[in-house]
Amino acid sequence: MENSSLRRRVLMEIENLVARSCPKQKVPLKFENLHVAILKNHYNAADVVFDYHRGRVSLDIVMDDRDYDPKRINLSVPTLHANLWFRNLCDFLKTCIDNDSKSVAFYAGLLKSYQSNEMSLVA
Template sequence: MGNSRLTTRILMEMENLITKSSANPNITSRFQDLHKSILRKHYNAADVEIDYNRHRIKMDVVFNDHEYDPKTINTVVSTIPVNLFYEHLTSFLKSCLAKDVKSLAFYARLLKQYSNKDISFMPV
């Protein structure tokens, strides 16, 4: 039961952070980095560019995870170029949130970094 409440709390706080970060038409570079981190995690992308004016996201999605080794310099990693259109950035980013344990730990780190909230010690 506690895990379910923590999961809900992390996802709620991430949704609030996404709403806050994309509410202003002039998005700061700090929040742009947050958006890119969410997209990199969800799509397993090597590179992400967001064109906020044209509502486009360009990224290179890693095709085969077995070729990628984070401990070495990767000179050959198969990627697929992807160009997406989004209508509403907030809802698009929220749709990228996943509920698996690895993603939740990633979101908890993002919350600590971007909102100065440490979810693991917050009262539920």
């Protein structure tokens, strides 16, 4: 029971962080890094580039992880290039938040890093 409440709290906190990271003006670099991390996790993307002004995101999605070997240089990992359009950045990012165990653990780490960054800015 406690595990599910922790999962809900992590998901709620990451959604709150996403909501704070979507300003009307230029997106700060720390929040752009958050957006990239969320999309890399959701789409299993190797590269993510945002064009906030045009409402577009360009991704290189890894199609098959079996060809990836961290012990050697990977020159032939199959990827699919995608160019996605979004109308509302906040809503788009919230749809990319997954609730599986691996993703929730990833989001907990993101939350911890952003909380420690905010604490260092206050101190």
